[in-house]
Amino acid sequence: MTAPATTDSEHDDDIPATPDEGGRAPASRYGVLALAVMLVVGLLLGYAGGLLTPRLTQPGDASVEAGFARDMTTHHAQAVEMSLIAYRSATLPEVRQIAVDIATGQQGEIGAMQTWLREWGLSPTGSKPPMSWMSDGATVTDGLMPGMATPQQMTALREAQGIDVDRQFLALMYDHHLGGIHMIDAALDATDNDEVLRVANTMKATQQTELNNLRQLQAQAAKG
Amino acid sequence: MSISTPGGPERRPTVVSTGKKPAAGRPASGAKAGSGKPTGKPAGSPRAGGKGPRKPVTPVKVSQGRAWGPIALFVAVGVLFVAIVGYGAWATFQGSKPWDKRANAIDGIVNIRKSDPDSLKYESHKSGPLTWNYSPPVGGVHNAAWQNCMGDVYDAPIANEHAVHSLEHGAVWITYRPDLPKDQVDKLAGKVRGVEKTFMSPYEGLDKPISLQAWGYQLKVDNADDSRIDEFIKDLRVNASVEGPTALCNTGITATGTTPRELQQQPTQ
Numbered sequence: 418m419t420a421p422a423t424t425d426s427e428h429d430d431d432i433p434a435t436p437d438e439g440g441r442a443p444a445s446r447y448g449v450l451a452l453a454v455m456l457v458v459g460l461l462l463g464y465a466g467g468l469l470t471p472r473l474t475q476p477g478d479a480s481v482e483a484g485f486a487r488d489m490t491t492h493h494a495q496a497v498e499m500s501l502i503a504y505r506s507a508t509l510p511e512v513r514q515i516a517v518d519i520a521t522g523q524q525g526e527i528g529a530m531q532t533w534l535r536e537w538g539l540s541p542t543g544s545k546p547p548m549s550w551m552s553d554g555a556t557v558t559d560g561l562m563p564g565m566a567t568p569q570q571m572t573a574l575r576e577a578q579g580i581d582v583d584r585q586f587l588a589l590m591y592d593h594h595l596g597g598i599h600m601i602d603a604a605l606d607a608t609d610n611d612e613v614l615r616v617a618n619t620m621k622a623t624q625q626t627e628l629n630n631l632r633q634l635q636a637q638a639a640k641g
Numbered sequence: 642m643s644i645s646t647p648g649g650p651e652r653r654p655t656v657v658s659t660g661k662k663p664a665a666g667r668p669a670s671g672a673k674a675g676s677g678k679p680t681g682k683p684a685g686s687p688r689a690g691g692k693g694p695r696k697p698v699t700p701v702k703v704s705q706g707r708a709w710g711p712i713a714l715f716v717a718v719g720v721l722f723v724a725i726v727g728y729g730a731w732a733t734f735q736g737s738k739p740w741d742k743r744a745n746a747i748d749g750i751v752n753i754r755k756s757d758p759d760s761l762k763y764e765s766h767k768s769g770p771l772t773w774n775y776s777p778p779v780g781g782v783h784n785a786a787w788q789n790c791m792g793d794v795y796d797a798p799i800a801n802e803h804a805v806h807s808l809e810h811g812a813v814w815i816t817y818r819p820d821l822p823k824d825q826v827d828k829l830a831g832k833v834r835g836v837e838k839t840f841m842s843p844y845e846g847l848d849k850p851i852s853l854q855a856w857g858y859q860l861k862v863d864n865a866d867d868s869r870i871d872e873f874i875k876d877l878r879v880n881a882s883v884e885g886p887t888a889l890c891n892t893g894i895t896a897t898g899t900t901p902r903e904l905q906q907q908p909t910q
Contacts, residue, residue: 510904511766511785518889525887616885623884629765630785 475537482613484550485604486530487543489620492562492600493523493530496593499566502574503586512583512634515627519590522623529616551603564596583638591631594624740880744858747872753779754857761857770901771802777816777844778805780856786904788840790814790890794830795842795897802901803894807840808856811882812890813874816844817851821865825850828865837890838878842897855881 476482500520507513534541548557561567566574566589574585601621608614735743745752753760753775760774763782771782778801787806788799804814815829821843829851833839844852849861853870855877862869879886894902 514785514892514904517892518884521887521889522884525885528887529885619883619885626765633765 472538476533476539476610476613477537478539478543479545479550481550481604481607482610483534483537483539484543484545484548485600485608485613485617486533487541488547488550488562489597489600489604490527490530490541491547492565492593492597493527495565495571496520496523496590496597497527498571499574499586499589499593503582503590506577506582507586508580509583509634509638512586512638515630515634516586516590519627526616526620533612548600550607551600552607562596563599564593566593580638580641584635587631587635587638591628591635594628594631598624598628740876744873744876744880747860747869747876749860749862749869750873751859752857753859758857766806768901768903769802773801773805775859776846776848777801777814777852777854777859779854779859780805780808783809784901786902787889787893789893789895790838790840792834792836793840793895794833795840797842797897798844798899799842799897800894800899800901804840804842804854807890807893808854808881809883810838810888810890811856811879811884811886812838812840813878813881814854815839815841815851815870816847816854817841818847818849819843819845821850825865829870832870832874836874836878838882839874840890856883857881 497520500516500523503516504513504520507516531541546557547560548562559567570585570589574582574589577585598621601617601624604613604617605621608617744750757774761780766785767782768784771784773779773781783805784800784802785806786803787810788803790807790810790812798819808814815833817826817829829841833841847861849863851862851865851867851870853860853862853873855873858873858877858881860869860873882888894904896902
């Protein structure tokens with residue numbers, strides 16, 4: 418459409434032998450250009466699609482997965498604190514042993530869950546109240562999720578002496594695991610995210626085995 | 642705008658109408674002329690543009706047969722490119738295969754998780770001596786205490802009751818016949834020392850010189866140079882953990898002896 422283009426074609430028209438050649442070359446040139454543009458646009462679309470698809474299919478801010486990752490982090494954090502108290506102060510070596518195992522295991526799981534949130538581009542802090550992702554509407558009392566120890570119970574554990582540390586820790590951790598498994602089940606029911614399923618299944622299996630071991634230790638600690 | 646608009650309509654018909662006919666009309670000279678190879682009479686036609694005079698100069702030497710040199714070069718570069726990209730893709734694909742797929746592909750590995758899953762189930766920790774169906778055991782019931790598995794190289798047999806608990810935490814346990822030559826033992830120790838979630842110990846009564854255990858997996862080999870040992874460690878260390886990747890291998894039993902121990906009572910606080 419520009420001036421030079423016009424003059425070119427006029428020149429071609431002047432000479433009878435050449436117009437065909439002059440006319441054909443631009444046509445195929447435009448064809449190649451159009452093909453190149455289509456190719457580039459296609460590649461860009463494909464690239465954008467590749468970039469966007471994981472974004473669009475990964476869990477969002479209000480998803481069950483994000484809620485689980487955030488709330489289970491809070492839940493785990495208390496278990497880590499209780500376990501480290503028991504590891505430091507409990508009397509029975511088996512209690513100290515299971516406590517340190519729980520502490521490092523759950524701290525590791527916190528790391529996994531926080532990594533999910535980062536990968537999903539989400540904040541570790543949610544805008545919805547805790548536990549709202551659970552469909553059965555588990556209740557939060559005083560900010561505490563199912564199975565969590567109250568501040569009074571935590572204070573008592575910190576101040577306990579001797580075999581009392583073992584007994585209090587075992588009782589608190591037993592309830593803690595029960596509540597935790599309740600939350601894990603809710604997540605397992607609702608998610609189809611492979612990574613969440615894998616970690617949640619491991620979590621559940623581990624806590625169920627630990628429940629048996631905790632109960633066994635409770636009997637041992639009751640004797641003194 | 643007003644200048645170029647008349648040019649447009651004028652031009653379009655020439656493109657459309659002449660575009661087809663001449664192509665058929667003068668195939669001999671025209672077809673090749675289009676590709677920049679005017680044959681005999683280039684001087685006559687390209688008076689049209691400035692390009693005309695230039696064209697005839699270059700084409701002269703192009704008309705010698707095919708240029709095999711560049712073709713061979715391009716083919717060679719192309720093959721090399723495909724090979725590199727192909728290998729990269731293949732290696733990435735192999736590396737991203739799930740660990741259990743890779744483990745099951747190891748020649749001679751026994752997958753007890755599949756063949757005998759019930760043997761791995763247990764209710765809770767049990768103290769005292771225990772028995773298993775496999776030698777060395779590969780999982781199932783165990784003591785509360787685990788054997789330290791922070792790359793520990795034990796020079797005497799250890800208690801199965803603790804070792805199985807280490808397997809549960811994702812450790813790979815290398816066992817060998819006590820009469821295995823020292824250079825072979827050293828080779829095995831080189832794979833273990835400093836590597837957390839591994840440990841090794843001599844084991845009485847092995848039916849093969851070396852046996853490797855992970856939770857639910859076993860591989861017996863004759864020689865410490867067997868490359869499957871490295872594969873077994875790579876595929877199953879940490880991955881085989883029942884309790885996730887961060888289950889502990891420290892703060893366990895560090896003593897040897899096949900009789901299970903009770904954990905040491907902590908000095909009172």
